[in-house]
Amino acid sequence: MEPDAVAVQSPLRVIPVERQPLGDRPVKIDVAALSFYYGNQCALDHISIQIRSNLVTAFIGPSGCGKSTFLRTLNRMNDIIPGTRVEGRVRIGDRDIYGQDVDVVALRRQVGMVFQKSNPFPKSIFDNVAYGVRINGLARTQSQLRAAVEKSLRAAALWEEVKDRLHDSALALSGGQQQRLCIARALAVEPDVLLMDEPASALDPIATQRIEELIYRLKADYTIVLVTHNMQQAARVSDVTAFFWLGRLIETDRTEKMFTSPREKLTEDYVTGRFG
Amino acid sequence: MNRTARRKLLSAVFVGACTACVLVALIPLALILFFVVSQGISALNIEFFTHMPTPVGEPGGGMANAIVGTLILIGLGAVIAVPVGILSGVYMAEYSGSRLAGAIRFAADTLNGVPSIVIGIFVYGIAVLPFQQFSTLAGCVALGTMMIPIIARTTEELLLLVPATMREGALALGATRARAVFTVIMPAALPGIVTGVVLALARIAGETAPLLFTAFNNRFFSTRLDQPIASLTVQVYTYAISPYEDWHRQAWAGALVLVTIVLLCSVLSRFATRRLERMHAR
Amino acid sequence: MRSRDWGLRIGTGLFGLVLIAIVAAIGLELSRQSTLSIQKFGIDFWRTQTWDPVAGEFGAFPFIWGTLYSSILALALAAPIAVGIAIFISEFCPTWLKQPLIFLTELLAAIPSIVYGLWGIFVLVPAVRALEVSMPATLRQLPFFSGPPLGVGMLSAVLILAIMIIPFTSSVSREVLKAVPVAQREAAYALGATRLEAIRAALFYARTGIVGAIMLGFGRALGETMAVTMVIGNNPQVSWSLFAPQYTMAAVIANEFTEAADDLYLHALIEIGLVLFAITLIVNSLSRLLIWSMASTQRQSSAAVAIAGEAAA
Secondary structure, eight states: OOOOOOEEEEEEEOOHHHHOOOSOEEEEEEEEEEEEEEETEEEEEEEEEETTTTTTEEEEEESSSSSSHHHHTTTTTGGGGGTTTEEEEEETTTTTTTTOOOHHHHHHEEEEESSSSSOOSSSSSHHHHHHHHHTTTSSSSSHHHHHHHHHHHTTOOOHHHHTTOOTTTTSSSSHHHHHHHHHHHHHHTTTTTEEESSTTTTTTHHHHHHHHHHHHHHTSEEEEEEEEESSHHHHHHHHEEEETTTTTEEEEEEHHHHHHOOSSSHHHHTTTTSSO | HHHHHHHHHHHHHHHHHHHHHHHHHHHHHHHOOOOOOHHHHHHHHHHHHHHHHHHOOOOBBHHHHHHHHHHHHHHHHHHHHHHHHHHHHHHHTTTSSHHHHHHHHHHHHHHHHSHHHHHOOOOOOOIIIITSSHHHHHHHHHHHHHHHHHHHOOOOOHHHHHHHHHHHHHHHHHOOOOHHHIIIIIIHHHHHHHHHHHHHHHHTTOHHHHHHTTTTSSOOOOOTTTOOOOOHHHHHHHHHTSSEEEEEHHHHHHHHHHHHHHHHHHHHHHHHHHHHHHHHHH | OOOHHHHHHHHHHHHHHHHHHHHHHHHHOOOOHEEEEEEEEGGGGHHOOOOOOOOTEEOOOHHHHHHHHHHHHHHHHHHHHHHHHHIIIIIOOOHHHHHHHHHHHHHHHHOHHHHHHHHIIIIIIHHHHHHHHTTOOHTSSGGEEEEEEEOOOHHHHHHHHHHHHHHHHHHHHHHHHSSSSSHHHHHHHHHHHHHHHHHHHHHHHHHHHHHHHHHHHHHHHHHHHHHHHSSSOOOOOOOSSSSOBBOOOOHHHHHHHHGOOSSSHHHHHHHHHHHHHHHHHHHHHHHHHHHHHHHHHHTHHHHHHHHHHHEEE
């Protein structure tokens, strides 16, 4: 993989972004004409997008444009909100996740989620990471469980900091550590896809940078979809960027292209800061 | 005096009046506690806790059977009330907007406001009349019925306080709703729920009216569910309205025990609530 | 799978239905067990003043009289004090004093009725008797103070009821005041209001809630049994006099239930219980409606739950 362009510079580190033609990557999530309604109000209007494996796809757009709502349709988290309606198709693997007889619980194992504000359970660090493993029956013995917890914490770059205090309360960790704990917790159930809803918005720059490095490393093993209101973050971290506006998907393309020469004028106005 | 000065004076008078209200309310509290402690402490001895009541007119004796009776009544009452109360509370919290939740809420608040004597009549009708006999079980049903709405409302309130992101976090990991509720949300609210149950127990331990014609009273020591049973409150009542000095003293002692239980539970609950608040504030 | 969640809904919903069933069952059982009396006496039951079970005469008017008289008077005494306390705690109280004061009011609320009654018999009644004895002859002419100074009677009952409902009414009022948005008071202050005037603004905003809180206290007073029966004298007479021993609905049930020799007697007492149930149901529902309507206009559902939780505790 020649880093034929070191795409974007962050003030703290330079993160190389691969320039492999996107068409080579298999499609992980195939969304066709997805519309989403809160009662009668249309929040998402005929969204079609293909999210490819082992890449970071970023959703950007002004607040209220529907990017978080769309993210939540990918693991059917919106189901818990009463009075909502979905039309269209979201295909993961070979099945439409909104089809009949779809096991939502299994879906949520396959498509994990990290939330904007870290939400560790009021349990110990160990029990937080082990929670998903336990309820999904992924470990049959205590040692398997411990191994799974360690693996997840390492993957989330948190192991070294907590390995000696696994049974302390998770609430005692700092904000950035709690968010990495939530990432570890999500990774522990061995998903294919990781949905991240503004994962670093509540964190300071140093913690944010660590999350971004983590995302970069994780994409080797997972497909990552990231919602962010921070365009610079999208530019730093993602391979593909999708721009949402007022419930519609305006444009999707490789990140550098989106930020340097987008097709749509609306996109250009947004990324150059003419509105936001 | 000019208008501003008059307004300010009125304001000051008002503040004074409110302060006076506080003092007026505290005076009876102080008086009650004073008398209960001073009168009760003299009759409070080991004998009180370990002896049975002596025949009418004879001095000495204690309230051992009554104390045990109260413990049994509130214990078994809790066995009835806690599952119904907590699970109703879960429904009200989880399906908060639904019509059934509204109906349950209304029923809980109504049941809370029903005079305890009326509950006594109700349980008399369903648990005493059919068997033609007063019983411990009837008393437990009466007390349990009174506990249910308290526990239900407390559980609902506390479950609603748990942040929604906690449920979402659990669901996103592949938990079913039931799992999310019972393995994440309830444990988070558990300290408060336990406190609520303890407070409910303390409150019904002091109830007399519903026991008057359900558990009735029993001069002897009994733990049988199908027989009447003595209780601290009914015993205090019986002694208080009797003409015997010695029984009056014992009534004060019984009152002291009741007030101490109440005080302990109130203090414990305050302590627990503060710890809970500190935990959630993080 | 959504069907998995139905288990939770049905499972917990069933227990909720049990709760509803209990309330319905109370109404049904009370109605069922009072048919003899309802059929025999009809509405005259509540207009007749003579209650003489031995002679077979059952007139329940004295009990309604006693209940309403004692509760209304107690409320008149307690409501201003309770609201005053609520205002003090939420407006003037220095922070260090707040928690201890709240604790003390809760303590007052938690003291069992029987302890109030005990204190009532041995401390309050002698004090009231002393007061009655020392009342000047001119006042004794008034119908409110006529009759022998026994100590036990309406005055003792009113006083003890007032003490008992103050803490409850006060804590619900406090929750109601908490639900008033800070912006209301700030707006008043910004216009140059004194402390009193700003509080009046908040009180006006909260007026339905406070009325609801007072009504809840009224509902409590109506159903209070033990403390009342120990100090009211238990005499089924109708009298304006505060000195006169009288009777309330709850008290007569408590006293005479186990002695009801025949079915008619029992049914008469249960009919009294039924009406007591109905009255408290109406009063409590109305009061909660008032409180809810005030809290929900601000869409502060958590405040409403907290108030109801306060009222439940």
